[in-house]
Each structure stands twice: as C-alpha cells, then as structure tokens.
Amino acid sequence: GENVEQHPSTLSVQEGDSAVIKCTYSDSASNYFPWYKQELGKRPQLIIDIRSNVGEKKDQRIAVTLNKTAKHFSLHITETQPEDSAVYFCAATDTGRRALTFGSGTRLQVQP
Amino acid sequence: GAGVSQSPRYKVAKRGQDVALRCDPISGHVSLFWYQQALGQGPEFLTYFQNEAQLDKSGLPSDRFFAERPEGSVSTLKIQRTQQEDSAVYLCASSLSGRDLYEQYFGPGTRLTVT
Numbered sequence: 001g002e003n004v005e006q007h008p009s010t011l012s013v014q015e016g017d018s019a020v021i022k023c024t025y026s027d028s029a030s031n032y033f034p035w036y037k038q039e040l041g042k043r044p045q046l047i048i049d050i051r052s053n054v055g056e057k058k059d060q061r062i063a064v065t066l067n068k069t070a071k072h073f074s075l076h077i078t079e080t081q082p083e084d085s086a087v088y089f090c091a092a093t094d095t096g097r098r099a100l101t102f103g104s105g106t107r108l109q110v111q112p
Numbered sequence: 113g114a115g116v117s118q119s120p121r122y123k124v125a126k127r128g129q130d131v132a133l134r135c136d137p138i139s140g141h142v143s144l145f146w147y148q149q150a151l152g153q154g155p156e157f158l159t160y161f162q163n164e165a166q167l168d169k170s171g172l173p174s175d176r177f178f179a180e181r182p183e184g185s186v187s188t189l190k191i192q193r194t195q196q197e198d199s200a201v202y203l204c205a206s207s208l209s210g211r212d213l214y215e216q217y218f219g220p221g222t223r224l225t226v227t
Binding site (some may be wrong): 006031032034036041042043044045046049053087091093094095097098100101102103104105 | 116120145147151152154155156157159167168171203212215216217218219220221
C-alpha cells in the first residue's frame with residue numbers, strides 16, 4: 001500500500017520567514033495530494049491540494065509543488081505569522097483507493 | 113452551510129463496554145470516511161462508504177469494529193468490547209463525489225478514552 005513520509009517533524013521559524021515541509025510517497029498511482037492544518041484539539045482543515053497533472057499551485061502565502069518523477073511534494077509558507085503555528089499533515093491518494101494516507105505531521109512554531 | 117458534525121465529542125468507556133460514534137456528513141456528500149488518530153500521529157484510514165455501500169473496510173483493526181451508513185447519510189462507527197488501545201480520536205470526513213477525487217472535509221472528531 002501507499003506510504004507517506006514527512007519531514008521535518010518539528011520546525012521553528014521567526015515571524016516573516018518562510019517554512020518548507022517535504023513529503024515523499026511510494027505509490028506511483030497516487031494522483032491527489034492535499035495538505036491539512038490541525039490546531040490543538042481541532043479538526044484537520046484543508047489548506048491546499050494539488051493533482052498529479054499540475055506541478056505547482058499557489059494560494060496567497062501558501063504554495064505546493066509536486067515532482068511526480070521523484071515522488072515528492074512540498075508545502076511552502078511565506079511571510080509566516082504566529083497564527084500559522086499548528087501541525088501540518090500531507091496526504092496522498094488515488095482515484096481507485098480514495099482513502100487518504102497521511103504523513104506523520106510537522107509541528108510548525110512561528111516565533112513572534 | 114453546516115460542516116461535518118460528530119457526536120459525542122468526548123466518550124469515556126470502561127474496558128469491555130460497547131460504544132457508538134455518530135457522524136453527520138455535509139448534506140449531499142456521497143463519500144464518507146472514518147479515520148483513527150492516535151495522540152501525536154496522523155489520521156489512519158478505517159473505512160469508506162459511497163452512499164450506503166461500504167466499499168472499503170481494510171483499515172478496521174479488528175472484528176470488534178463495525179461501521180454502517182444505512183440511508184447513505186448519517187454513519188455510525190461501533191466498537192465492541194473496547195480495549196485500552198482503542199483510545200484515540202475518531203475522525204469522520206465527507207466528500208462530494210463518489211467518482212472523482214474531491215476535497216475531504218473533516219468533522220471535529222470524537223475523543224474516546226478507554227479506562
């Protein structure tokens with residue numbers, strides 16, 4: 001089955017700096033890659049997603065890149081703010097499987 | 113509109129008790145998923161419904177876990193004879209389509225503690 005690895009497990013940045021979180025996946029059939037933000041005790045919230053027919057997608061301060069050949073995808077957050085502090089999860093799935101396989105999470109802390 | 117809702121939000125069960133967790137998906141969403149999230153880890157897939165059909169239950173950890181969605185809307189996850197290792201947050205997610213890959217929207221989860 002699919003295996004998703006996520007790095008780093010923790011990331012501390014200064015407010016205004018950029019943050020990058022990286023994930024690799026094992027199943028070449030995977031074609032949908034969402035990113036979720038989860039604050040303590042809250043539900044995972046979708047922040048951005050990318051499909052395998054696209055190499056990059058941007059939404060304001062957040063961008064995701066996908067390298068299908070290398071089977072890795074990354075989340076980029078620019079101009080970080082304290083409210084960006086949370087745990088971020090990457091995930092992968094395909095049209096046949098549908099269920100998401102999640103990475104182990106990255107705890108991002110933005111220092112004011 | 114209303115998002116995915118789950119009840120109860122918290123459940124404490126003594127070992128050996130049966131529990132039932134409810135999920136109300138977004139109205140009109142065809143697909144419904146259950147995930148289990150242990151403390152400090154990412155959600156792990158349990159089971160998937162398309163309308164009332166349970167198409168994938170490969171993630172259910174044992175035959176003590178049972179899920180249903182009889183009318184294609186509300187779903188219930190039942191755990192029989194709870195064990196301490198069942199303690200986790202149980203998340204429900206729904207998605208618009210049963211055919212194409214659409215965003216999965218999560219509920220707030222039910223935190224189950226087995227004592």
